[in-house]
Amino acid sequence: MLGPKLCRVFAAVCLSLLASVPTQAQDSLTFDIPAGPLSVSVPAFEVLTKIKVDVPREIDLSGIATAGVTGRHTLEDALAILLKGTGLAARRIAPGVYALGLPAQTVRVEVFSSAPYAAGSTSAATKTATPVMDVPQTVTVIPRALLNDQGAQSIADAVRNAPGVTISQGEGNRDQIVLRGISTNSDFFVNGIRDDQERFRDLYNVESVDVVQGPAAVLFGRGGAGGLVNLSTWRPDRASRSSAALEIGSSSHKRATTQLAVPFGARGVLGVSAMGEDSDGFRQGFFLRRYGINPTAGLELGKHSRLVVGIEHMRDHRLADRGIPSRDGRPVEIDRAQLFGSPTQNDARSGVDSVTTSIEHTFGNGTLVRNVFLAGRYDKSYQNVYPGSAVNTRDTLALSAYNHDIDRTNVFSQSDIVAHTKTGGLRHTILAGLEAGRQYQDEFRRTAANLVDVPLSDPVRDADFAAAPVTVDRRARADVLALYLHDQVQIAPHWKAAAGARLDRFGVQVDSRLGSGSRLERTDIAVSPRAGVIFQPSRAVSIYASYASTFLPSGQTLGLATNTAELTPENAKNYEVGAKLDVVSRRLQLAAAAFRLDRNNVKNVDPTDPTKLVLTGQQRAEGVSLSIAGDFRRLRVSAAYAHQRARIVKDIAAAPAGRAVGLVPNDRLSLWATSDVTNRVGLGGGVISQGASRTSFTNQVTLPAYTRTDALVYYRLGRHRLSLNVENLFDARYYPTANGDNNISPGAPRSLLLSLRTVF
Numbered sequence: 001m002l003g004p005k006l007c008r009v010f011a012a013v014c015l016s017l018l019a020s021v022p023t024q025a026q027d028s029l030t031f032d033i034p035a036g037p038l039s040v041s042v043p044a045f046e047v048l049t050k051i052k053v054d055v056p057r058e059i060d061l062s063g064i065a066t067a068g069v070t071g072r073h074t075l076e077d078a079l080a081i082l083l084k085g086t087g088l089a090a091r092r093i094a095p096g097v098y099a100l101g102l103p104a105q106t107v108r109v110e111v112f113s114s115a116p117y118a119a120g121s122t123s124a125a126t127k128t129a130t131p132v133m134d135v136p137q138t139v140t141v142i143p144r145a146l147l148n149d150q151g152a153q154s155i156a157d158a159v160r161n162a163p164g165v166t167i168s169q170g171e172g173n174r175d176q177i178v179l180r181g182i183s184t185n186s187d188f189f190v191n192g193i194r195d196d197q198e199r200f201r202d203l204y205n206v207e208s209v210d211v212v213q214g215p216a217a218v219l220f221g222r223g224g225a226g227g228l229v230n231l232s233t234w235r236p237d238r239a240s241r242s243s244a245a246l247e248i249g250s251s252s253h254k255r256a257t258t259q260l261a262v263p264f265g266a267r268g269v270l271g272v273s274a275m276g277e278d279s280d281g282f283r284q285g286f287f288l289r290r291y292g293i294n295p296t297a298g299l300e301l302g303k304h305s306r307l308v309v310g311i312e313h314m315r316d317h318r319l320a321d322r323g324i325p326s327r328d329g330r331p332v333e334i335d336r337a338q339l340f341g342s343p344t345q346n347d348a349r350s351g352v353d354s355v356t357t358s359i360e361h362t363f364g365n366g367t368l369v370r371n372v373f374l375a376g377r378y379d380k381s382y383q384n385v386y387p388g389s390a391v392n393t394r395d396t397l398a399l400s401a402y403n404h405d406i407d408r409t410n411v412f413s414q415s416d417i418v419a420h421t422k423t424g425g426l427r428h429t430i431l432a433g434l435e436a437g438r439q440y441q442d443e444f445r446r447t448a449a450n451l452v453d454v455p456l457s458d459p460v461r462d463a464d465f466a467a468a469p470v471t472v473d474r475r476a477r478a479d480v481l482a483l484y485l486h487d488q489v490q491i492a493p494h495w496k497a498a499a500g501a502r503l504d505r506f507g508v509q510v511d512s513r514l515g516s517g518s519r520l521e522r523t524d525i526a527v528s529p530r531a532g533v534i535f536q537p538s539r540a541v542s543i544y545a546s547y548a549s550t551f552l553p554s555g556q557t558l559g560l561a562t563n564t565a566e567l568t569p570e571n572a573k574n575y576e577v578g579a580k581l582d583v584v585s586r587r588l589q590l591a592a593a594a595f596r597l598d599r600n601n602v603k604n605v606d607p608t609d610p611t612k613l614v615l616t617g618q619q620r621a622e623g624v625s626l627s628i629a630g631d632f633r634r635l636r637v638s639a640a641y642a643h644q645r646a647r648i649v650k651d652i653a654a655a656p657a658g659r660a661v662g663l664v665p666n667d668r669l670s671l672w673a674t675s676d677v678t679n680r681v682g683l684g685g686g687v688i689s690q691g692a693s694r695t696s697f698t699n700q701v702t703l704p705a706y707t708r709t710d711a712l713v714y715y716r717l718g719r720h721r722l723s724l725n726v727e728n729l730f731d732a733r734y735y736p737t738a739n740g741d742n743n744i745s746p747g748a749p750r751s752l753l754l755s756l757r758t759v760f
Helices: 004-020 038-049 075-083 144-150 155-159
Strands: 028-033 052-054 069-074 089-094 097-101 138-143 177-179 182-184 188-190 206-213 227-233 243-249 253-264 268-280 287-300 305-318 347-362 368-387 396-423 426-455 470-492 495-512 518-538 541-552 570-583 588-606 609-631 635-650 667-676 681-690 706-717 720-727 751-759
Touching: 028 038, 028 075, 038 052, 038 075, 069 075, 075 089, 138 144, 138 588, 144 155, 144 206, 144 635, 144 667, 144 706, 155 177, 155 206, 177 227, 396 470, 588 635
Parallel strands: 052 097, 188 227
Antiparallel strands: 028 069, 089 097, 138 206, 177 182, 206 227, 243 253, 243 751, 253 268, 268 287, 287 305, 305 347, 347 368, 368 396, 396 426, 426 470, 470 495, 495 518, 518 541, 541 570, 570 588, 588 609, 609 635, 635 667, 667 681, 681 706, 706 720, 720 751
């Protein structure tokens, strides 16, 4: 026991400390804490107020952004303002000590559709946790809750929620999208690391899909002329719940997914995402067999350091389906299930084996240092027999055929420093980084002879691959070394700016194994800038203007030809103005933008020598985009609309000036809403409406305009949710995409998806 004298001393000290602690009743202070990650704002609040804010280990403040707090407030009011919109709340646990946690009313589990559609912050465009209002660029964050409600399982399903983004068929064996008139199959990233190999990506381990429109090479490097897609994967903490889902549906759809969170030790958590699927499809002979597992371990190394290690193993096997041909400038009239090709020879397989590590440390002044390392091997093999011509007046067509093997190895290391400083009265969030990478690629291709005079009434044929000559046999290596610097700065009470540049050295070397062999190589050094200014007359309004540029080297996809190896990079420049509103007590986000994107120095045929190319072409996309994301008591809504025009301004190798760019409709609308009718029953639905578009630069074939309607009904009981999704409710006949004029994808007929999700 303590002696009486010692007890009196202890009591006196406690009373003295209590007297020195400022409280809401006693004090108010003037605050000047800027927007940014809570990992910086909370320590700043502690220093100013002498209040202790206790943060549980399972809450990672570096990934949560705040709008900051300014002006004179009581301490509790200032803390509430600081946490507004973050999903966190503070409660007083002792004099001068507050603890952060989830407010009681938001404990409902996210898989039950009560999680929000609107995102308060994103790191997709800045590589730092930044309020969406402070990003001077069009960025759409598509959260897990929306993906679950829509039954989305692919990139194509997800990006339909972003304004103006359309899907390219990608030869029926890879993800490919069109962003502001630029088609790309390589501008994909996972947690900010390049993921550019050709494959279909699954969403089983994804928390959000972030779509950045306009060049983002300032932080991400080459390519990305129209924008990029970043997948943020599930990284559990000690507060994470485990979940599982089972699905059955039309066309023998069967799929199971799970996410398990298992704490270990005092500071660690192991998360395992897994998926398995065995499905058929509405197309003749179609099948899909895939599985994946992604264990990820996170470990707190002290209070301010964290290590995350993840491994992914995934396999995908499906029928390679290139769709149907055209006739008289439109998709041919035929049963939408009809296969053109061979159900036994058409085959697409891909695999991923990768390991990723991330280690970061936050210093006492809020400076963050991190390194992300990825090493991955990606193998792909596919074989196509597909429509090689339009259907002629004799009701016949040609079928083309080839097979292609691509093995890719990627190794990337990114090191970043994020510092928050105040100099000359200006507040800065500075990101400085170094990226180094190496990529290897082996390719092998055989091209079979065309099958001619194939009757439209019987277009299923095998090709003679045994006699097919080798047309590609090469090995490529690319080296990436880059430095980048980016600054987000508060330049006046209502004005902010964001500016930066990246210096890239990109070299590629291609060795052909055909004949006597040959080597082509090229190295480019380029600077990619971005600058934007933001006017915020209030916390609810942001008005911005921005400029960004990127470079597109000839070997960006690890391929060179004799007529491209000497060409300097193309470039793309984006000019954008826009406004973002965060209204109705921050429950409704609205964004509008007007843009012009010029792709310059596009390859064109040399008028003096048809065997050579020159950089004289130009492609332009102009338009406006609108988006809405809202979360109310029982209603959640997501909508996106774009009106754009993309055309050739100066002749390019693919088309003369004046022609429209393929797969860019003038108008595209997507709308989705979900409502909790009662505490247990909910309804949802949406529409996708798309104007007519050309299939390619030839402008000879048109995809008709269409509108597709989807619906959802769900029932919740405790930890379980039973959902029924109906896609294409009114069984519309439509053609969502194509790969050229004669590989046109029919849309699926009405289909049902029944799913049961549970948390434990």
